[in-house]
Amino acid sequence: MRIAPDVLSALTDRAETAGNRLVLAGPRMDARLYQKVDEILEAVGGRWTRSAGAHLFPMDAAEALAPVLASGEVVTLREKLTQAQYFPTPPPVVERLIELADLKPGMTVLEPSAGSGAIATAAAARGVTVDCVERDPGYAAVLKDAGVARQVQVADFLTVPAAPQYDRVVMNPPFTRGTDMAHVEHALRFLNLDGLLVAVMSWAATYHSAKTAPFRALVEARGGKVEAVAHRAFAESGTDVDTVIVAIPARRAAGAAPTVWPVRDLPAQDEPQLGTPAEIVAEIQANLREALAAFDEVAAALASPPAAKAQPAEVAELPAPRDEPTLFDLLDEAS
Ligand SMILES: C[S@@+](CC[C@H](N)C(=O)[O-])C[C@H]1O[C@@H](n2cnc3c(N)ncnc32)[C@H](O)[C@@H]1O
Known part of the structure:
Protein backbone atom coordinates (compact mmCIF):
# COMPACT_ATOMS: atom_id res chain seq x y z
CA MET A 1 0.00 0.00 0.00
CA ARG A 2 1.23 3.48 -0.85
CA ILE A 3 1.44 5.56 2.32
CA ALA A 4 -0.54 8.84 2.33
CA PRO A 5 1.70 11.96 2.43
CA ASP A 6 0.44 13.20 5.84
CA VAL A 7 1.10 9.77 7.39
CA LEU A 8 4.55 9.55 5.82
CA SER A 9 5.56 13.00 7.06
CA ALA A 10 4.21 12.22 10.55
CA LEU A 11 6.45 9.15 10.60
CA THR A 12 9.47 10.98 9.16
CA ASP A 13 9.18 14.01 11.42
CA ARG A 14 7.95 12.52 14.67
CA ALA A 15 9.25 8.96 15.03
CA GLU A 16 12.15 8.87 17.48
CA THR A 17 13.83 5.49 17.89
CA ALA A 18 16.20 4.01 20.42
CA GLY A 19 16.95 0.31 20.05
CA ASN A 20 13.64 -1.54 19.87
CA ARG A 21 11.63 1.51 21.09
CA LEU A 22 9.87 4.06 18.98
CA VAL A 23 8.20 7.15 20.40
CA LEU A 24 6.03 9.60 18.46
CA ALA A 25 7.37 12.95 19.66
CA GLY A 26 5.43 16.21 19.82
CA PRO A 27 1.80 17.04 20.55
CA ARG A 28 -0.92 14.39 20.56
CA MET A 29 -1.92 13.42 17.01
CA ASP A 30 -5.52 13.51 15.96
CA ALA A 31 -7.15 10.08 16.23
CA ARG A 32 -7.48 9.44 12.48
CA LEU A 33 -3.82 10.22 11.76
CA TYR A 34 -2.63 8.21 14.77
CA GLN A 35 -4.64 5.19 13.65
CA LYS A 36 -2.93 5.27 10.24
CA VAL A 37 0.54 5.77 11.71
CA ASP A 38 -0.08 2.91 14.14
CA GLU A 39 -1.15 0.65 11.25
CA ILE A 40 2.19 1.26 9.52
CA LEU A 41 4.20 0.67 12.69
CA GLU A 42 2.26 -2.53 13.33
CA ALA A 43 2.97 -3.75 9.79
CA VAL A 44 6.71 -3.55 10.42
CA GLY A 45 6.54 -5.20 13.83
CA GLY A 46 5.83 -2.30 16.20
CA ARG A 47 3.31 -2.81 19.01
CA TRP A 48 2.06 0.03 21.20
CA THR A 49 3.03 -0.99 24.73
CA ARG A 50 1.38 1.14 27.38
CA SER A 51 3.77 0.10 30.16
CA ALA A 52 6.76 1.20 28.03
CA GLY A 53 5.01 4.33 26.74
CA ALA A 54 6.31 3.42 23.28
CA HIS A 55 5.94 1.17 20.27
CA LEU A 56 8.23 -1.81 20.91
CA PHE A 57 9.75 -3.78 18.03
CA PRO A 58 11.19 -7.31 18.02
CA MET A 59 14.27 -5.79 16.33
CA ASP A 60 15.88 -2.40 15.95
CA ALA A 61 12.97 0.00 15.37
CA ALA A 62 14.89 2.32 13.01
CA GLU A 63 15.97 -0.68 10.93
CA ALA A 64 12.38 -1.98 10.72
CA LEU A 65 11.04 1.40 9.66
CA ALA A 66 13.82 2.39 7.23
CA PRO A 67 12.51 0.52 4.13
CA VAL A 68 9.06 2.00 4.64
CA LEU A 69 10.36 5.58 4.92
CA ALA A 70 12.61 5.08 1.89
CA SER A 71 9.94 3.58 -0.39
CA GLY A 72 6.79 5.26 0.94
CA GLU A 73 5.16 1.84 0.72
CA VAL A 74 4.23 -0.88 3.18
CA VAL A 75 2.52 -4.26 3.20
CA THR A 76 -0.01 -3.81 5.96
CA LEU A 77 -0.89 -6.61 8.34
CA ARG A 78 -4.33 -6.76 6.73
CA GLU A 79 -2.74 -7.24 3.29
CA LYS A 80 -0.41 -9.88 4.70
CA LEU A 81 -3.34 -11.67 6.31
CA THR A 82 -4.98 -12.26 2.95
CA GLN A 83 -1.82 -12.72 0.89
CA ALA A 84 0.23 -14.99 3.13
CA GLN A 85 -2.41 -16.67 5.27
CA TYR A 86 -0.79 -15.14 8.33
CA PHE A 87 -3.15 -15.60 11.25
CA PRO A 88 -1.09 -15.59 14.44
CA THR A 89 -2.33 -18.10 16.98
CA PRO A 90 -4.01 -16.35 19.93
CA ALA A 250 4.06 -40.92 14.78
CA ARG A 251 2.64 -44.42 15.33
CA ARG A 252 -0.47 -45.79 16.92
CA ALA A 253 -0.17 -46.46 20.66
CA ALA A 254 -1.21 -49.91 21.92
CA GLY A 255 -4.81 -49.71 23.11
CA ALA A 256 -5.38 -46.28 21.53
CA ALA A 257 -9.04 -45.25 21.66
CA PRO A 258 -10.87 -44.76 18.36
CA THR A 259 -10.77 -41.22 17.00
CA VAL A 260 -13.86 -39.18 17.85
CA TRP A 261 -14.54 -36.39 15.35
CA PRO A 262 -16.14 -33.33 16.97
CA VAL A 263 -19.61 -32.25 15.89
CA ARG A 264 -20.29 -28.60 15.45
CA ASP A 265 -22.93 -27.15 17.83
CA LEU A 266 -25.85 -25.58 16.02
CA PRO A 267 -26.51 -21.99 17.04
CA ALA A 268 -29.20 -21.76 19.75
CA GLN A 269 -32.69 -21.07 18.40
CA ASP A 270 -34.27 -17.84 19.62
CA GLU A 271 -37.13 -18.43 22.07
CA PRO A 272 -40.46 -17.32 20.51
CA GLN A 273 -41.37 -13.92 21.92
CA LEU A 274 -44.70 -13.85 23.83
CA GLY A 275 -46.65 -10.58 23.59
CA THR A 276 -48.86 -8.86 26.20
CA PRO A 277 -52.29 -10.48 26.98
CA ALA A 278 -53.99 -7.80 24.83
CA GLU A 279 -51.69 -8.60 21.88
CA ILE A 280 -52.36 -12.33 22.26
CA VAL A 281 -56.19 -11.74 22.30
CA ALA A 282 -55.93 -9.49 19.22
CA GLU A 283 -53.94 -12.16 17.38
CA ILE A 284 -56.51 -14.89 18.27
CA GLN A 285 -59.36 -12.61 17.08
CA ALA A 286 -57.59 -11.94 13.79
CA ASN A 287 -57.04 -15.68 13.26
CA LEU A 288 -60.73 -16.42 14.02
CA ARG A 289 -61.89 -13.72 11.59
CA GLU A 290 -59.70 -15.27 8.89
CA ALA A 291 -61.07 -18.76 9.61
CA LEU A 292 -64.74 -17.54 9.55
CA ALA A 293 -64.22 -15.80 6.21
CA ALA A 294 -62.85 -19.05 4.81
CA PHE A 295 -65.91 -21.00 6.12
CA ASP A 296 -68.28 -18.42 4.53
CA GLU A 297 -66.58 -18.87 1.18
CA VAL A 298 -66.94 -22.68 1.33
CA ALA A 299 -70.63 -22.46 2.42
CA ALA A 300 -71.48 -20.05 -0.44
CA ALA A 301 -69.85 -22.35 -2.96
CA LEU A 302 -71.84 -25.37 -1.69
CA ALA A 303 -75.22 -23.47 -1.72
CA SER A 304 -75.15 -22.36 -5.40
CA PRO A 305 -75.42 -25.06 -8.13
CA PRO A 306 -72.45 -25.25 -10.35
CA ALA A 307 -72.83 -23.04 -13.43
CA ALA A 308 -73.73 -24.92 -16.63
CA LYS A 309 -70.61 -25.72 -18.35
CA ALA A 310 -70.25 -24.25 -21.84
CA GLN A 311 -70.34 -26.96 -24.49
CA PRO A 312 -66.97 -27.60 -25.84
CA ALA A 313 -66.65 -26.67 -29.48
CA GLU A 314 -67.07 -29.64 -31.86
CA VAL A 315 -63.68 -30.37 -33.15
CA ALA A 316 -64.14 -33.93 -34.41
CA GLU A 317 -64.22 -34.13 -38.23
CA LEU A 318 -67.50 -35.28 -39.65
CA PRO A 319 -67.34 -38.38 -41.90
CA ALA A 320 -67.16 -37.54 -45.57
CA PRO A 321 -70.47 -38.02 -47.53
CA ARG A 322 -70.50 -41.51 -48.98
CA ASP A 323 -71.37 -42.40 -52.60
CA GLU A 324 -71.45 -46.18 -51.97
CA PRO A 325 -74.87 -47.56 -50.67
CA THR A 326 -74.69 -49.07 -47.16
CA LEU A 327 -75.88 -52.56 -46.29
CA PHE A 328 -79.10 -50.98 -44.88
CA ASP A 329 -79.73 -49.10 -48.14
CA LEU A 330 -79.37 -52.37 -50.09
CA LEU A 331 -81.79 -54.20 -47.74
CA ASP A 332 -84.31 -51.34 -48.12
CA GLU A 333 -84.03 -51.58 -51.90
CA ALA A 334 -84.57 -55.41 -51.77
CA SER A 335 -87.76 -55.17 -49.63
C1 LIG B 1 -1.81 -19.23 10.17
S1 LIG B 1 -0.23 -18.45 10.13
C2 LIG B 1 0.40 -19.07 11.62
C3 LIG B 1 1.67 -18.41 12.09
C4 LIG B 1 2.25 -19.03 13.33
N1 LIG B 1 2.43 -20.45 13.18
C5 LIG B 1 1.37 -18.77 14.52
O1 LIG B 1 0.77 -19.70 14.99
O2 LIG B 1 1.28 -17.62 14.96
C6 LIG B 1 0.52 -19.39 8.84
C7 LIG B 1 1.94 -19.02 8.55
O3 LIG B 1 2.42 -19.91 7.57
C8 LIG B 1 3.26 -19.21 6.69
N2 LIG B 1 3.28 -20.00 5.45
C9 LIG B 1 2.34 -20.03 4.46
N3 LIG B 1 2.68 -20.92 3.53
C10 LIG B 1 3.86 -21.48 3.93
C11 LIG B 1 4.71 -22.46 3.39
N4 LIG B 1 4.42 -23.07 2.24
N5 LIG B 1 5.84 -22.79 4.05
C12 LIG B 1 6.15 -22.18 5.21
N6 LIG B 1 5.38 -21.23 5.78
C13 LIG B 1 4.25 -20.89 5.16
C14 LIG B 1 2.64 -17.84 6.56
O4 LIG B 1 3.58 -16.87 6.15
C15 LIG B 1 2.17 -17.63 8.00
O5 LIG B 1 3.17 -17.01 8.75
Whole structure:
Protein backbone atom coordinates (compact mmCIF):
# COMPACT_ATOMS: atom_id res chain seq x y z
CA MET A 1 0.00 0.00 0.00
CA ARG A 2 1.23 3.48 -0.85
CA ILE A 3 1.44 5.56 2.32
CA ALA A 4 -0.54 8.84 2.33
CA PRO A 5 1.70 11.96 2.43
CA ASP A 6 0.44 13.20 5.84
CA VAL A 7 1.10 9.77 7.39
CA LEU A 8 4.55 9.55 5.82
CA SER A 9 5.56 13.00 7.06
CA ALA A 10 4.21 12.22 10.55
CA LEU A 11 6.45 9.15 10.60
CA THR A 12 9.47 10.98 9.16
CA ASP A 13 9.18 14.01 11.42
CA ARG A 14 7.95 12.52 14.67
CA ALA A 15 9.25 8.96 15.03
CA GLU A 16 12.15 8.87 17.48
CA THR A 17 13.83 5.49 17.89
CA ALA A 18 16.20 4.01 20.42
CA GLY A 19 16.95 0.31 20.05
CA ASN A 20 13.64 -1.54 19.87
CA ARG A 21 11.63 1.51 21.09
CA LEU A 22 9.87 4.06 18.98
CA VAL A 23 8.20 7.15 20.40
CA LEU A 24 6.03 9.60 18.46
CA ALA A 25 7.37 12.95 19.66
CA GLY A 26 5.43 16.21 19.82
CA PRO A 27 1.80 17.04 20.55
CA ARG A 28 -0.92 14.39 20.56
CA MET A 29 -1.92 13.42 17.01
CA ASP A 30 -5.52 13.51 15.96
CA ALA A 31 -7.15 10.08 16.23
CA ARG A 32 -7.48 9.44 12.48
CA LEU A 33 -3.82 10.22 11.76
CA TYR A 34 -2.63 8.21 14.77
CA GLN A 35 -4.64 5.19 13.65
CA LYS A 36 -2.93 5.27 10.24
CA VAL A 37 0.54 5.77 11.71
CA ASP A 38 -0.08 2.91 14.14
CA GLU A 39 -1.15 0.65 11.25
CA ILE A 40 2.19 1.26 9.52
CA LEU A 41 4.20 0.67 12.69
CA GLU A 42 2.26 -2.53 13.33
CA ALA A 43 2.97 -3.75 9.79
CA VAL A 44 6.71 -3.55 10.42
CA GLY A 45 6.54 -5.20 13.83
CA GLY A 46 5.83 -2.30 16.20
CA ARG A 47 3.31 -2.81 19.01
CA TRP A 48 2.06 0.03 21.20
CA THR A 49 3.03 -0.99 24.73
CA ARG A 50 1.38 1.14 27.38
CA SER A 51 3.77 0.10 30.16
CA ALA A 52 6.76 1.20 28.03
CA GLY A 53 5.01 4.33 26.74
CA ALA A 54 6.31 3.42 23.28
CA HIS A 55 5.94 1.17 20.27
CA LEU A 56 8.23 -1.81 20.91
CA PHE A 57 9.75 -3.78 18.03
CA PRO A 58 11.19 -7.31 18.02
CA MET A 59 14.27 -5.79 16.33
CA ASP A 60 15.88 -2.40 15.95
CA ALA A 61 12.97 0.00 15.37
CA ALA A 62 14.89 2.32 13.01
CA GLU A 63 15.97 -0.68 10.93
CA ALA A 64 12.38 -1.98 10.72
CA LEU A 65 11.04 1.40 9.66
CA ALA A 66 13.82 2.39 7.23
CA PRO A 67 12.51 0.52 4.13
CA VAL A 68 9.06 2.00 4.64
CA LEU A 69 10.36 5.58 4.92
CA ALA A 70 12.61 5.08 1.89
CA SER A 71 9.94 3.58 -0.39
CA GLY A 72 6.79 5.26 0.94
CA GLU A 73 5.16 1.84 0.72
CA VAL A 74 4.23 -0.88 3.18
CA VAL A 75 2.52 -4.26 3.20
CA THR A 76 -0.01 -3.81 5.96
CA LEU A 77 -0.89 -6.61 8.34
CA ARG A 78 -4.33 -6.76 6.73
CA GLU A 79 -2.74 -7.24 3.29
CA LYS A 80 -0.41 -9.88 4.70
CA LEU A 81 -3.34 -11.67 6.31
CA THR A 82 -4.98 -12.26 2.95
CA GLN A 83 -1.82 -12.72 0.89
CA ALA A 84 0.23 -14.99 3.13
CA GLN A 85 -2.41 -16.67 5.27
CA TYR A 86 -0.79 -15.14 8.33
CA PHE A 87 -3.15 -15.60 11.25
CA PRO A 88 -1.09 -15.59 14.44
CA THR A 89 -2.33 -18.10 16.98
CA PRO A 90 -4.01 -16.35 19.93
CA PRO A 91 -2.58 -17.13 23.41
CA PRO A 92 -5.40 -19.42 24.66
CA VAL A 93 -5.05 -21.62 21.56
CA VAL A 94 -1.23 -21.63 21.87
CA GLU A 95 -1.62 -22.71 25.49
CA ARG A 96 -3.85 -25.63 24.52
CA LEU A 97 -1.47 -26.70 21.73
CA ILE A 98 1.46 -26.70 24.14
CA GLU A 99 -0.54 -28.59 26.75
CA LEU A 100 -1.55 -31.31 24.27
CA ALA A 101 2.02 -31.52 22.93
CA ASP A 102 3.18 -32.51 26.44
CA LEU A 103 6.53 -30.78 25.99
CA LYS A 104 9.40 -31.82 28.24
CA PRO A 105 12.65 -29.85 28.67
CA GLY A 106 15.32 -31.04 26.25
CA MET A 107 12.88 -32.21 23.55
CA THR A 108 13.37 -31.12 19.92
CA VAL A 109 10.41 -29.34 18.34
CA LEU A 110 9.64 -28.27 14.77
CA GLU A 111 7.37 -25.30 13.96
CA PRO A 112 7.05 -25.53 10.15
CA SER A 113 4.95 -22.40 9.42
CA ALA A 114 6.19 -20.30 12.26
CA GLY A 115 5.05 -16.79 11.34
CA SER A 116 6.49 -14.41 13.88
CA GLY A 117 6.63 -17.16 16.48
CA ALA A 118 3.50 -17.23 18.61
CA ILE A 119 3.81 -21.00 19.02
CA ALA A 120 7.61 -21.23 18.80
CA THR A 121 8.05 -18.66 21.57
CA ALA A 122 5.67 -20.48 23.93
CA ALA A 123 7.33 -23.82 23.16
CA ALA A 124 10.83 -22.43 23.77
CA ALA A 125 9.67 -21.17 27.15
CA ARG A 126 9.15 -24.86 28.13
CA GLY A 127 12.86 -25.55 27.76
CA VAL A 128 12.70 -27.34 24.40
CA THR A 129 14.88 -26.73 21.33
CA VAL A 130 12.80 -25.21 18.54
CA ASP A 131 13.57 -25.18 14.81
CA CYS A 132 11.38 -23.03 12.58
CA VAL A 133 10.47 -22.81 8.91
CA GLU A 134 8.66 -19.72 7.58
CA ARG A 135 8.10 -18.70 3.97
CA ASP A 136 7.75 -14.96 4.61
CA PRO A 137 11.21 -13.38 5.11
CA GLY A 138 9.68 -10.53 7.12
CA TYR A 139 8.22 -12.83 9.72
CA ALA A 140 11.30 -15.03 9.63
CA ALA A 141 13.43 -11.96 10.44
CA VAL A 142 11.22 -11.09 13.36
CA LEU A 143 11.49 -14.67 14.56
CA LYS A 144 15.29 -14.69 14.22
CA ASP A 145 15.54 -11.47 16.19
CA ALA A 146 13.32 -12.88 18.91
CA GLY A 147 16.04 -15.48 19.46
CA VAL A 148 13.69 -18.26 20.54
CA ALA A 149 14.63 -20.70 17.78
CA ARG A 150 17.83 -22.71 17.25
CA GLN A 151 17.38 -22.18 13.53
CA VAL A 152 14.96 -20.30 11.29
CA GLN A 153 14.78 -21.48 7.70
CA VAL A 154 13.16 -19.18 5.13
CA ALA A 155 11.47 -21.70 2.82
CA ASP A 156 8.29 -23.25 1.49
CA PHE A 157 7.90 -26.03 4.04
CA LEU A 158 6.29 -28.36 1.51
CA THR A 159 9.59 -28.41 -0.37
CA VAL A 160 11.79 -29.02 2.68
CA PRO A 161 13.13 -32.62 2.48
CA ALA A 162 11.78 -34.70 5.35
CA ALA A 163 14.02 -36.28 7.96
CA PRO A 164 12.63 -38.00 11.07
CA GLN A 165 14.39 -36.11 13.84
CA TYR A 166 11.90 -34.27 16.06
CA ASP A 167 10.12 -35.30 19.25
CA ARG A 168 7.30 -32.91 18.54
CA VAL A 169 5.80 -30.85 15.73
CA VAL A 170 3.59 -28.00 16.90
CA MET A 171 1.99 -25.96 14.15
CA ASN A 172 -0.74 -23.71 12.79
CA PRO A 173 -0.27 -24.00 9.02
CA PRO A 174 -2.00 -22.06 6.20
CA PHE A 175 -5.52 -23.38 5.50
CA THR A 176 -6.41 -22.28 1.95
CA ARG A 177 -7.85 -25.02 -0.26
CA GLY A 178 -6.93 -27.78 2.17
CA THR A 179 -3.22 -26.91 2.36
CA ASP A 180 -3.38 -27.51 6.11
CA MET A 181 -3.79 -31.25 5.39
CA ALA A 182 -0.79 -31.22 3.03
CA HIS A 183 1.33 -29.37 5.63
CA VAL A 184 0.33 -31.73 8.44
CA GLU A 185 0.93 -34.84 6.34
CA HIS A 186 4.39 -33.55 5.33
CA ALA A 187 5.19 -32.53 8.91
CA LEU A 188 4.44 -36.05 10.19
CA ARG A 189 7.48 -37.26 8.22
CA PHE A 190 9.73 -35.19 10.50
CA LEU A 191 8.74 -37.05 13.69
CA ASN A 192 10.86 -39.57 15.58
CA LEU A 193 9.20 -42.93 16.13
CA ASP A 194 7.79 -41.85 19.49
CA GLY A 195 6.98 -38.36 18.29
CA LEU A 196 3.71 -36.45 18.38
CA LEU A 197 2.33 -33.75 16.11
CA VAL A 198 -0.19 -31.19 17.38
CA ALA A 199 -1.77 -28.84 14.87
CA VAL A 200 -4.47 -26.21 14.54
CA MET A 201 -6.47 -27.05 11.43
CA SER A 202 -9.52 -25.79 9.63
CA TRP A 203 -12.79 -27.41 10.71
CA ALA A 204 -13.14 -28.32 7.02
CA ALA A 205 -10.51 -31.04 7.52
CA THR A 206 -13.02 -32.94 9.70
CA TYR A 207 -15.75 -33.12 7.04
CA HIS A 208 -16.57 -36.36 5.24
CA SER A 209 -15.54 -35.78 1.63
CA ALA A 210 -13.37 -37.32 -1.03
CA LYS A 211 -10.78 -34.61 -0.37
CA THR A 212 -10.54 -35.24 3.38
CA ALA A 213 -10.94 -39.03 3.28
CA PRO A 214 -7.19 -39.89 3.15
CA PHE A 215 -6.47 -37.42 5.96
CA ARG A 216 -9.29 -38.73 8.16
CA ALA A 217 -8.13 -42.30 7.52
CA LEU A 218 -4.58 -41.36 8.51
CA VAL A 219 -5.73 -39.74 11.78
CA GLU A 220 -7.91 -42.74 12.62
CA ALA A 221 -5.20 -45.27 11.75
CA ARG A 222 -2.79 -43.58 14.15
CA GLY A 223 -5.34 -43.16 16.95
CA GLY A 224 -5.28 -39.37 16.61
CA LYS A 225 -7.33 -37.05 18.79
CA VAL A 226 -9.39 -34.15 17.48
CA GLU A 227 -10.96 -31.41 19.57
CA ALA A 228 -13.00 -28.35 18.66
CA VAL A 229 -11.56 -24.89 19.24
CA ALA A 230 -14.03 -22.29 20.53
CA HIS A 231 -15.98 -20.47 17.83
CA ARG A 232 -14.36 -17.07 17.00
CA ALA A 233 -11.17 -18.06 18.84
CA PHE A 234 -9.20 -16.43 15.97
CA ALA A 235 -11.29 -13.25 15.81
CA GLU A 236 -8.45 -11.15 17.26
CA SER A 237 -6.18 -12.43 14.45
CA GLY A 238 -8.64 -11.29 11.80
CA THR A 239 -10.49 -14.48 10.87
CA ASP A 240 -13.71 -16.19 11.93
CA VAL A 241 -12.75 -19.54 10.47
CA ASP A 242 -13.74 -22.43 12.74
CA THR A 243 -10.85 -24.63 13.76
CA VAL A 244 -9.93 -27.85 15.51
CA ILE A 245 -6.78 -29.05 17.22
CA VAL A 246 -5.55 -32.40 15.93
CA ALA A 247 -2.98 -34.51 17.78
CA ILE A 248 -1.42 -37.31 15.71
CA PRO A 249 1.28 -39.65 17.03
CA ALA A 250 4.06 -40.92 14.78
CA ARG A 251 2.64 -44.42 15.33
CA ARG A 252 -0.47 -45.79 16.92
CA ALA A 253 -0.17 -46.46 20.66
CA ALA A 254 -1.21 -49.91 21.92
CA GLY A 255 -4.81 -49.71 23.11
CA ALA A 256 -5.38 -46.28 21.53
CA ALA A 257 -9.04 -45.25 21.66
CA PRO A 258 -10.87 -44.76 18.36
CA THR A 259 -10.77 -41.22 17.00
CA VAL A 260 -13.86 -39.18 17.85
CA TRP A 261 -14.54 -36.39 15.35
CA PRO A 262 -16.14 -33.33 16.97
CA VAL A 263 -19.61 -32.25 15.89
CA ARG A 264 -20.29 -28.60 15.45
CA ASP A 265 -22.93 -27.15 17.83
CA LEU A 266 -25.85 -25.58 16.02
CA PRO A 267 -26.51 -21.99 17.04
CA ALA A 268 -29.20 -21.76 19.75
CA GLN A 269 -32.69 -21.07 18.40
CA ASP A 270 -34.27 -17.84 19.62
CA GLU A 271 -37.13 -18.43 22.07
CA PRO A 272 -40.46 -17.32 20.51
CA GLN A 273 -41.37 -13.92 21.92
CA LEU A 274 -44.70 -13.85 23.83
CA GLY A 275 -46.65 -10.58 23.59
CA THR A 276 -48.86 -8.86 26.20
CA PRO A 277 -52.29 -10.48 26.98
CA ALA A 278 -53.99 -7.80 24.83
CA GLU A 279 -51.69 -8.60 21.88
CA ILE A 280 -52.36 -12.33 22.26
CA VAL A 281 -56.19 -11.74 22.30
CA ALA A 282 -55.93 -9.49 19.22
CA GLU A 283 -53.94 -12.16 17.38
CA ILE A 284 -56.51 -14.89 18.27
CA GLN A 285 -59.36 -12.61 17.08
CA ALA A 286 -57.59 -11.94 13.79
CA ASN A 287 -57.04 -15.68 13.26
CA LEU A 288 -60.73 -16.42 14.02
CA ARG A 289 -61.89 -13.72 11.59
CA GLU A 290 -59.70 -15.27 8.89
CA ALA A 291 -61.07 -18.76 9.61
CA LEU A 292 -64.74 -17.54 9.55
CA ALA A 293 -64.22 -15.80 6.21
CA ALA A 294 -62.85 -19.05 4.81
CA PHE A 295 -65.91 -21.00 6.12
CA ASP A 296 -68.28 -18.42 4.53
CA GLU A 297 -66.58 -18.87 1.18
CA VAL A 298 -66.94 -22.68 1.33
CA ALA A 299 -70.63 -22.46 2.42
CA ALA A 300 -71.48 -20.05 -0.44
CA ALA A 301 -69.85 -22.35 -2.96
CA LEU A 302 -71.84 -25.37 -1.69
CA ALA A 303 -75.22 -23.47 -1.72
CA SER A 304 -75.15 -22.36 -5.40
CA PRO A 305 -75.42 -25.06 -8.13
CA PRO A 306 -72.45 -25.25 -10.35
CA ALA A 307 -72.83 -23.04 -13.43
CA ALA A 308 -73.73 -24.92 -16.63
CA LYS A 309 -70.61 -25.72 -18.35
CA ALA A 310 -70.25 -24.25 -21.84
CA GLN A 311 -70.34 -26.96 -24.49
CA PRO A 312 -66.97 -27.60 -25.84
CA ALA A 313 -66.65 -26.67 -29.48
CA GLU A 314 -67.07 -29.64 -31.86
CA VAL A 315 -63.68 -30.37 -33.15
CA ALA A 316 -64.14 -33.93 -34.41
CA GLU A 317 -64.22 -34.13 -38.23
CA LEU A 318 -67.50 -35.28 -39.65
CA PRO A 319 -67.34 -38.38 -41.90
CA ALA A 320 -67.16 -37.54 -45.57
CA PRO A 321 -70.47 -38.02 -47.53
CA ARG A 322 -70.50 -41.51 -48.98
CA ASP A 323 -71.37 -42.40 -52.60
CA GLU A 324 -71.45 -46.18 -51.97
CA PRO A 325 -74.87 -47.56 -50.67
CA THR A 326 -74.69 -49.07 -47.16
CA LEU A 327 -75.88 -52.56 -46.29
CA PHE A 328 -79.10 -50.98 -44.88
CA ASP A 329 -79.73 -49.10 -48.14
CA LEU A 330 -79.37 -52.37 -50.09
CA LEU A 331 -81.79 -54.20 -47.74
CA ASP A 332 -84.31 -51.34 -48.12
CA GLU A 333 -84.03 -51.58 -51.90
CA ALA A 334 -84.57 -55.41 -51.77
CA SER A 335 -87.76 -55.17 -49.63
C1 LIG B 1 -1.81 -19.23 10.17
S1 LIG B 1 -0.23 -18.45 10.13
C2 LIG B 1 0.40 -19.07 11.62
C3 LIG B 1 1.67 -18.41 12.09
C4 LIG B 1 2.25 -19.03 13.33
N1 LIG B 1 2.43 -20.45 13.18
C5 LIG B 1 1.37 -18.77 14.52
O1 LIG B 1 0.77 -19.70 14.99
O2 LIG B 1 1.28 -17.62 14.96
C6 LIG B 1 0.52 -19.39 8.84
C7 LIG B 1 1.94 -19.02 8.55
O3 LIG B 1 2.42 -19.91 7.57
C8 LIG B 1 3.26 -19.21 6.69
N2 LIG B 1 3.28 -20.00 5.45
C9 LIG B 1 2.34 -20.03 4.46
N3 LIG B 1 2.68 -20.92 3.53
C10 LIG B 1 3.86 -21.48 3.93
C11 LIG B 1 4.71 -22.46 3.39
N4 LIG B 1 4.42 -23.07 2.24
N5 LIG B 1 5.84 -22.79 4.05
C12 LIG B 1 6.15 -22.18 5.21
N6 LIG B 1 5.38 -21.23 5.78
C13 LIG B 1 4.25 -20.89 5.16
C14 LIG B 1 2.64 -17.84 6.56
O4 LIG B 1 3.58 -16.87 6.15
C15 LIG B 1 2.17 -17.63 8.00
O5 LIG B 1 3.17 -17.01 8.75
